[in-house]
Amino acid sequence: MATPTAPSVFLLAFLHVIIAQSTTSTDSRCVYSFNVPASDCSSQTPDSNVEVQVVKSLAVGLQAQVKQLARELKDLRAELATLKTGGATSNERKETTGGVVYVRWGRKTCHGNATLLYWGYAGGTYCNTKGGGTNYQCLHRDPQWGKHTDGLNSGAYMHGAEYQTSPGNSPFLKTNFAGSLDHVDVPCAVCHVPERQAKVMIPARKECPNEWTREYHGYLVTNAESYSRTTFECMDEAPEVLEGTGRDENGALFYIVEADCSHSLPCPNYVNGWALTCVVCTK
Numbered sequence: 001m002a003t004p005t006a007p008s009v010f011l012l013a014f015l016h017v018i019i020a021q022s023t024t025s026t027d028s029r030c031v032y033s034f035n036v037p038a039s040d041c042s043s044q045t046p047d048s049n050v051e052v053q054v055v056k057s058l059a060v061g062l063q064a065q066v067k068q069l070a071r072e073l074k075d076l077r078a079e080l081a082t083l084k085t086g087g088a089t090s091n092e093r094k095e096t097t098g099g100v101v102y103v104r105w106g107r108k109t110c111h112g113n114a115t116l117l118y119w120g121y122a123g124g125t126y127c128n129t130k131g132g133g134t135n136y137q138c139l140h141r142d143p144q145w146g147k148h149t150d151g152l153n154s155g156a157y158m159h160g161a162e163y164q165t166s167p168g169n170s171p172f173l174k175t176n177f178a179g180s181l182d183h184v185d186v187p188c189a190v191c192h193v194p195e196r197q198a199k200v201m202i203p204a205r206k207e208c209p210n211e212w213t214r215e216y217h218g219y220l221v222t223n224a225e226s227y228s229r230t231t232f233e234c235m236d237e238a239p240e241v242l243e244g245t246g247r248d249e250n251g252a253l254f255y256i257v258e259a260d261c262s263h264s265l266p267c268p269n270y271v272n273g274w275a276l277t278c279v280v281c282t283k
Helices: 006-022 028-032 046-084 090-098
Strands: 100-105 114-125 139-140 158-163 188-193 197-201 212-224 233-236 250-255 277-282
Touching: 028 197, 100 197, 100 233, 100 277, 139 158, 188 212, 188 277, 197 233, 233 250, 233 277
Parallel strands: 158 250
Antiparallel strands: 100 188, 114 139, 114 158, 114 188, 197 277, 212 233, 212 250, 212 277
């Protein structure tokens, strides 16, 4: 049997006092026990029998109050435990520790409080094929293999990715690479922000909405319209490169996206021929 809590002990003692005061002329067995034969209590006066029923009713009520107090005590202990863990419930703590993951295209490191899961090589479907995947991939530098057959047999392939920038028409900063980015292979970083719960990439903006954190910003990129379709991604404004590359082998390609006012784009908000910016935000 569980040990009575402090409130229950107090109420039980209070109940005993009431019983003692109410049964000076009453057989105590008729008060405390619910299983006493009626013949044993037949000598009790009518007033005594009434007192017994009143006390029993009071006992039932007090027992209900004890159970309610026990529940309240349990809730208070749970709230105390919550305060000790920083004010978050167990579900909230799971959400908080889950965080968000984003890819920083063109870089090998993460920004601010983000943790680097790995950095690798940008890849995707060959630029002018009709099929294949439409999304770019950040490939790990140290692949792990399963069962395989030598040679190209499946019909679906992964290729490396290159920057496609026209000489003299690149908006990217040269902070991390002073040469031409054209045809050079693209790195990428997979970043985890544990204290955030949402992420968004906003095209045509360099700043995040209020109460959001900017992870990085740059320029919007995708494949050329004359090739196969791919997703739009945000390339960091100061990209890095994979050393020793630049042989123009194509593969997956990153072209800078420009505004074209000839087909429904609201101009002059947008300016014809200008490169579109982008920003990755978390909250």
